[in-house]
Amino acid sequence: MSSxxxxxxxxxxxxxQPKFFSVELHYVILSALCHSIHxxxxxxxxxxxxxxxxxxxxxKRIIAACIVTFMWSAQTVVFVDHCKYMNxxxxxxxxxxxxxxxxxxxxxxxxxxxxxTDDLLQGLNIVLADVILIWRCWILYGSSWKIxxxxxxxxxxxxxxxxxxxxxxxxxESDFTxxxxxxxxxxxxxxxxxxxxxxxxxIYRIVRVSGLLASLRTYRGIIEMLIESAxxxxxxxxxxxxxxxxxxxxxxxxxxxxxxxxxxxxxxxGIAPTLIIARVMxxxxxxxxxxxxPSLPHMDSNMxxxxxxxxxxxxxxxxxxxxxxDVLEEGGVTSDHQGEPETTGAKxxxxx
Numbered sequence: 263m264s265s266x267x268x269x270x271x272x273x274x275x276x277x278x279q280p281k282f283f284s285v286e287l288h289y290v291i292l293s294a295l296c297h298s299i300h301x302x303x304x305x306x307x308x309x310x311x312x313x314x315x316x317x318x319x320x321x322k323r324i325i326a327a328c329i330v331t332f333m334w335s336a337q338t339v340v341f342v343d344h345c346k347y348m349n350x351x352x353x354x355x356x357x358x359x360x361x362x363x364x365x366x367x368x369x370x371x372x373x374x375x376x377x378x379t380d381d382l383l384q385g386l387n388i389v390l391a392d393v394i395l396i397w398r399c400w401i402l403y404g405s406s407w408k409i410x411x412x413x414x415x416x417x418x419x420x421x422x423x424x425x426x427x428x429x430x431x432x433x434x435e436s437d438f439t440x441x442x443x444x445x446x447x448x449x450x451x452x453x454x455x456x457x458x459x460x461x462x463x464x465i466y467r468i469v470r471v472s473g474l475l476a477s478l479r480t481y482r483g484i485i486e487m488l489i490e491s492a493x494x495x496x497x498x499x500x501x502x503x504x505x506x507x508x509x510x511x512x513x514x515x516x517x518x519x520x521x522x523x524x525x526x527x528x529x530x531x532g533i534a535p536t537l538i539i540a541r542v543m544x545x546x547x548x549x550x551x552x553x554x555x556p557s558l559p560h561m562d563s564n565m566x567x568x569x570x571x572x573x574x575x576x577x578x579x580x581x582x583x584x585x586x587x588d589v590l591e592e593g594g595v596t597s598d599h600q601g602e603p604e605t606t607g608a609k610x611x612x613x614x
Contacts, residue, residue: 289521290348296529297341303533304334307540316545326539333390333532336383340528343376378431385424387531388453392417394535395460395492402467402490409463416456423449443510450503457496464491489541495534498527 307330311323396413403409427449430442468487488494502523509519541547 285521287348287352289525290344292522292525293341293344293529296525297337300334300337300529300533300536303536303540304330307536307543310540310544314543314545316543318543323543326543329390329394330536330539333387333536336387337529337532340380340383343380347373347376374431378428381431382428384528384531385428387528389417389421389424391492391495391531391535392420392453392456392460394538395457395464395495398490398538399460399463399467402464413456413459416452416459420449420452420456423452447503447507447510450499450506454496454499454503457492457499461491461493461496465493486547489534489537490547492534492538494530495527498523498530502527 308327311326311330314323392413396410396417399413400406400410423445426445427442430439430445465487468483468490472483502520505523506520
């Protein structure tokens with residue numbers, strides 16, 4: 263091990279490596295858990311896409327299936343790539359710490375290529391997820407170009423920053439430069455901005471149409487707000503951005519600060535849009551035209567209060583009966599036997 267220590271030149275770096283390897287192992291274990299959840303959601307989405315009773319064109323079903331399949335496949339490639347790396351590091355070259363370090367430092371180029379591939383697939387998933395959220399805003403706001411234009415501008419900025427990051431990744435450097443860290447922070451800041459705007463606009467529209475109490479007092483309303491707005495998606499990337507900024511600004515920060523939020527955000531990037539598509543294809547979402555109707559919660563509450571305030575007066579007892587052919591009419595009481603001779607006494611004897 264003395265040779266590797268001489269190459270490193272710093273014992274603090276050598277002390278850091280076992281902790282780094284432990285974090286990498288935990289990363290794969292948590293990734294396996296998150297990917298299994300994504301797989302279950304993906305299979306359920308495929309079932310609802312092709313077995314929904316709704317009258318949906320076959321082309322739309324195929325497009326929806328292609329989107330969820332691509333997002334799941336991209337996550338699968340990233341997961342398998344990390345599993346292969348962990349297999350080489352801990353099983354094939356895991357006999358000692360020295361063999362691990364030799365493998366780690368002798369395969370920096372291949373690791374950089376794998377990271378570039380993973381970043382490209384993750385970036386495509388993020389773009390697809392943002393496009394789906396913008397599409398839901400388009401539907402909820404009745405095809406309003408004002409809403410979509412602002413979100414599309416954020417998406418364009420996101421694509422520009424992602425392109426700059428791909429240029430840095432193409433240099434095949436395993437360590438992050440200061441400029442690269444800055445662009446990573448810019449990229450995820452724009453992503454969080456886009457996600458939070460979409461989430462806020464969708465939640466605001468749901469509350470506007472259904473009412474706040476109606477949206478929160480039922481299980482269906484809460485699920486609608488969580489899934490339609492992709493709230494988990496926005497929260498996960500916000501947490502990752504905070505952890506990433508703290509990790510690269512604090513000298514005492516652990517490398518696992520942003521690693522675990524990154525696992526959750528990467529998986530939720532595929533899970534959240536898949537849930538939205540499954541909900542729409544299964545017919546659990548509101549009809550598209552219902553979002554553009556006038557808001558009725560206030561009218562419903564007014565009608566309910568008016569109905570509760572109405573009291574019908576009881577009919578006074580006049581001693582008259584409607585049985586036996588008597589009919590109540592406006593202006594008094596008339597008899598169905600009017601015009602017939604009156605009879606008294608025994609049956610069959612007429613009054614003179």
